[in-house]
Amino acid sequence: MPSPKPLNLTDELQRKFPAEVLSVLQEVGKVASQMGMTAYAVGGFVRDLLLGTPTLDIDIVVEGNGIALAQKLAQMWQADLTVHERFFTATLQWRLKEPVSTIASTNACILSRLDIATARKERYPSPAALPEVEPASILDDLWRRDFTINAMAICLDPTRFGELVDPTGGFGDLRRGIIRVLHERSFVDDPTRIFRAVRYEQRFNFKIEPKTLQLICQARDESFLAKLSRDRIKHELWRILQERDPTKPMRRLSKLRILSVIAPELCVTKERLEWMRKANEWLNWFVEKFPEKPLERERALLLPLFPTYEAVNSFSQRYQLGKSEKECGLALLKALRRRTPKRPSGWVRWLNPLPLEAALVLAAKRSSPNDPAWQRYFLEWRWARPDITGEDLKAHGITGRAISIGLQAALAVKLDEGADARRQLEVALRRAQQCQTSRR
Ligand code: ATP
Numbered sequence: 001m002p003s004p005k006p007l008n009l010t011d012e013l014q015r016k017f018p019a020e021v022l023s024v025l026q027e028v029g030k031v032a033s034q035m036g037m038t039a040y041a042v043g044g045f046v047r048d049l050l051l052g053t054p055t056l057d058i059d060i061v062v063e064g065n066g067i068a069l070a071q072k073l074a075q076m077w078q079a080d081l082t083v084h085e086r087f088f089t090a091t092l093q094w095r096l097k098e099p100v101s102t103i104a105s106t107n108a109c110i111l112s113r114l115d116i117a118t119a120r121k122e123r124y125p126s127p128a129a130l131p132e133v134e135p136a137s138i139l140d141d142l143w144r145r146d147f148t149i150n151a152m153a154i155c156l157d158p159t160r161f162g163e164l165v166d167p168t169g170g171f172g173d174l175r176r177g178i179i180r181v182l183h184e185r186s187f188v189d190d191p192t193r194i195f196r197a198v199r200y201e202q203r204f205n206f207k208i209e210p211k212t213l214q215l216i217c218q219a220r221d222e223s224f225l226a227k228l229s230r231d232r233i234k235h236e237l238w239r240i241l242q243e244r245d246p247t248k249p250m251r252r253l254s255k256l257r258i259l260s261v262i263a264p265e266l267c268v269t270k271e272r273l274e275w276m277r278k279a280n281e282w283l284n285w286f287v288e289k290f291p292e293k294p295l296e297r298e299r300a301l302l303l304p305l306f307p308t309y310e311a312v313n314s315f316s317q318r319y320q321l322g323k324s325e326k327e328c329g330l331a332l333l334k335a336l337r338r339r340t341p342k343r344p345s346g347w348v349r350w351l352n353p354l355p356l357e358a359a360l361v362l363a364a365k366r367s368s369p370n371d372p373a374w375q376r377y378f379l380e381w382r383w384a385r386p387d388i389t390g391e392d393l394k395a396h397g398i399t400g401r402a403i404s405i406g407l408q409a410a411l412a413v414k415l416d417e418g419a420d421a422r423r424q425l426e427v428a429l430r431r432a433q434q435c436q437t438s439r440r
Contacts, residue, residue: 041059069116181212304361
């Protein structure tokens with residue numbers, strides 16, 4: 001019996017992407033074919049297209065030599081090229097300044113990068129070790145992947161453009177909403193897939209299929225997570241914290257008793273997850289208001305889960321967090337012991353010494369994102385400065401620490417009473433002079 005005609009996704013690609021993206025895909029397929037190779041778009045790109053939520057994060061896999069194809073395309077499109085010989089991969093990146101040709105400029109506007117890899121097979125020398133890789137066919141490449149829904153490809157060759165390649169039943173699982181591994185040793189070979197399974201299950205509201213769930217529990221009970229380096233676990237945890245609603249995968253990881261293995265110091269209760277959810281809302285609110293201010297979201301989102309100073313210290317040591325990350329957690333716990341002040345100057349004294357992330361998480365504990373006083377703190381008070389400077393105080397003979405004490409008093413009277421610069425100077429001088437007299 002002839003095998004059924006493969007599904008062709010050209011119409012879907014046309015419907016979901018601007019013409020420029022389609023022409024990039026066609027061009028990749030054409031150039032590969034001219035070089036005697038076959039190119040495919042793979043993984044998350046295919047999954048998200050079929051889910052109706054297309055992404056511009058495009059991964060290309062080539063039967064042949066991915067690096068040679070990337071070099072050719074980089075030259076044609078005036079793109080920057082980064083090559084990783086060891087992994088048979090390359091990345092094209094477009095710089096947005098002064099593109100040379102039309103195709104280069106269109107690509108740069110729509111796609112900022114394109115990842116190209118040689119189709120490969122993987123062998124895991126020991127559990128949780130990084131795999132050894134060798135060039136192979138697209139089918140081998142798809143069979144080495146994590147889940148069926150991530151193991152599909154779209155052929156870009158001009159003769160078969162748009163054809164879905166789905167050797168593992170990914171399309172069916174996507175329709176049924178199922179996360180399924182491709183073989184029994186999947187989590188033993190690479191336990192990071194446990195985090196990935198939970199991440200996709202919760203992101204798409206899917207279900208981890210029963211046998212796959214059993215394999216996760218088995219890998220957990222047989223301590224395979226302990227074989228992963230701390231860096232790899234932290235990377236996966238951070239990716240989970242980057243999800244739109246990170247509380248869902250965190251709750252699931254906790255229920256599966258995986259968090260208690262990788263981070264026993266985290267306390268995952270209903271209340272703390274609710275706090276994390278609100279912290280996420282506050283972070284979103286802040287990013288919308290101040291898109292240019294850097295914010296470490298992952299660090300902030302974990303803060304509600306630390307019950308004690310010891311928990312912060314132990315987690316920081318386990319995952320080798322930097323000094324500032326650790327201090328952010330400690331400062332928050334300390335600030336939580338104080339009541340919310342009444343006057344703006346009290347807010348500034350209470351919250352300005354905290355890293356922004358900790359202040360936002362504190363906001364999440366004490367309010368909702370439309371609380372006007374908290375909003376005013378982040379919109380105005382945190383950034384407010386007095387209308388006088390240290391030079392003004394120096395001109396009146398004030399020196400040393402008394403200058404900053406005087407300036408604090410000036411800011412307080414500005415925020416609490418709306419005092420003008422003249423009054424701010426008066427108050428600042430009085431306070432600074434008191435300070436100098438008491439020092440003598
Ligand atoms: P998203 O970024 O939306 O989470 P993605 O599918 O783009 O999804 P990546 O981590 O960028 O995720 O991985 C790209 C593809 O590489 C995946 O779709 C999957 O096919 C494969 N892959 C990634 N990590 C693994 C892994 N640990 N084991 C096997 N295959 C993997």
